[in-house]
Amino acid sequence: MHGNDLVLRRATDSDAAGIADVWLRSFAAALPTVQRAHDDAAVREFFADVVVPRYETWVADNGGVVVGLLVLGEGQELEQLYLDPSWRGRGLGDRFVELAKQRRPDGLQLWTFQVNAPAHRFYRRHGFVEVERTDGAGNEEREPDVRFVWSPVS
Template sequence: MSTDAALRLATEADLPTVAEVYLAARAVAAMPPGIHPPDDVRSWVRTWDLTEREVWVAEHGGAVVGFANLTPTWLDGLYVDPGAQRGGIGSTLVELAKSVRPDGFGLWVFEVNEPARAFYRRHGFVELERTDGSANEEHAPDLKLVWPGADPLAHYRSLIDDVDLVLGDVLARRAALTRVVRDHKRTVSSVEDPARDAERELEIVDRVAAIVPELGPERVARIMHAIISESLDASR
């Protein structure tokens, strides 16, 4: 099939067809099996609120053969009917998404879905995060990808700002817990400045290093030493 497809915003009347495209495309994709029965998926798609998301459909020969599901900051799904794949419709939908989200957006893809990962890499997406899949329904490892938009540096910095807010909250909680533990040790031991637990700190380093293998144990050890030391200092 050629890329000669018409693009338009979906209406509620399109949602049943969108559900069928989703089911057909997912059935042949390099993805973990869906965990919901087809009829549940159909019911779910029919509940999509088109005032809160943009669902763009690609039509060919009067039939909907693909769609892109966009929120303000995410591409929540892009699927093309198997009979219409490898004809450029997916690329057309991605380029449309870029045009309506010029500041950038993110998406999630399963780690095993190498065809999709390669597709998005060709379109300028960058793999940012990798998870063990514990947060998705399939419990399958996945990756967060972003297209950084017309100003990549600004987009990346906005993502860093979001992470730093989370980091600040985590540091505040860590400092509060360190203070409570130190006060407890002082109470039960009658020692003004209790010794640090070196064995436990090594266990902490091992756990954190397993989460961020890119940093390696030595860097994680230095980071955790600084966090614990500064938290203890703040509690004095």
């Protein structure tokens, strides 16, 4: 499959399993030191029962295979952006951030773990600014995190 077979589209219920697969592979590859709060089955259930039905969820579909996901929450929250590890560094994350900015033109904010230096570089490159660091007491993983904010240039 070539990159030109790649489409960004709204997720449907039938994408939930593929979305969970990508999330699990991506989390394991990008965050090997972070202790997950939920097992694989709970992650799969969460995407099927909560994320896809209730949130604005987008997938990168490569010939029928989910290779990335973007989840936008209420207001300006960018809840999730995960890519299949084999798709990192190929411009897909850039496309997702551009989509998020189009969908939330008034601004975006997100949390990422402090250990995830590649994510920090990625978001800074896209104009996000670090505004807060915590000890992780507020997240399920109890892992120190960072909040980034993007505001449109007025």
